[in-house]
Amino acid sequence: MxxxxxxxxxxxxxxxxxxxxxxxxxxxxxxxxxxxxxxxxxxxxxxxxxxxxxxxxxxxxxxxxxxxxxxxxxxxxxxxxxxxxxxxxxxxxxxxxxxxxxxxxxxxxxxxxxxxxxxxxxxxDRVLEMHGLRLDLRTLEAHRDGQLLHLYPTCRKLLETLMQASPAAVSREHLEHVLWADSPPDGNLLRSHVYELRRSVDGPFAVKLIHTLPRVGYRLALLGKNSEAPADVQNRGEQTTPRVG
Known part of the structure; x- marks a missing residue:
């Protein structure tokens, strides 16, 4: 144990x-x-x-x-x-x-x-699996399409949270609370961690799984080439194409 x-x-x-x-x-x-x-x-x-x-x-x-x-x-x-x-x-x-x-x-x-x-x-429930992505919460190992992903503990926690919520969006505020409880750091450190997570999870692969919802947060989902963001996000008149951070 x-x-x-x-x-x-x-x-x-x-x-x-x-x-x-x-x-x-x-x-x-x-x-x-x-x-x-x-x-x-x-x-x-x-x-x-x-x-x-x-x-x-x-x-x-x-x-x-x-x-x-x-x-x-x-x-x-x-x-x-x-x-x-x-x-x-x-x-x-x-x-x-x-x-x-x-x-x-x-x-x-x-x-x-x-x-x-x-x-x-x-x-x-200790193994999360979707879209070829696998996170074992007991061994703390993550794989995509059988390839081992090298994740820092913070990125692993972000991935766990996004996978548990998928395909729903997770707000920036909730992700900050997951990582730092009631004392989030100043600046945009969350964006940096999401960037690092994307490098590992999406970087080597053609299909991207981690997507940004502007002014909302992030979600992990399998989207088609022509998939669009939810209407409530589109109506803000912002770019809906997933981007880094």
Missing amino acids: RLLVVEDNASLVANLFDYFEARGHTLDAAPDGATGLHLATHQVYDVVILDWMLPRMPGREVLRRLRIERPVQPVIMLTARDELADKVAGFRAGADDYLTKPFALPELEVRLEALLARSGKRGR
Whole structure:
């Protein structure tokens, strides 16, 4: 299993790493909610182990935002809050399981294995495929027509978002939120990342898949030679031919 531990107790994190790494699992750790959310939405994990009380962003808020970006990501809440109302709130926020502290490491292991088994049906959603384009969210490899695409992590995240929405358009604002949450950089960095993504996905191929909708955003779709942009875009009187950035 590849696990993400979002926990600010360094001693507990060390115990989890010692126990699970000895059993052949791979772990990443985040000491606060904001870092945990960033990792959970930019990397692929079998299960996220999420504390409730965290610096910078509480666990429930991390979970709420994670459910928007990764609806099927398995999450187990690991917390000292053991009241029934807390457990109900955790499950209603989107947790798949809830384990209270203190706990036995073998019990956590069994719960993780059971959660992963239950989510096996979701595993099919971890490979996105369309128009000869394939993105494996488990191995983080992308191919087009069998050719391996070399993508930076940011470009891979953009590709995942566009493929999940396809053929619908994705707004610039949403893409910026996916990449940088509530702190997008100044300037036009998104345009640069889309340009790099196009170089990998479309550059070597005759048929282009990534298209610009002026003043709207981008979409990934297979368009015919004479295909036109949606009427609401055309009516703005702008160029509708896909262009870089």
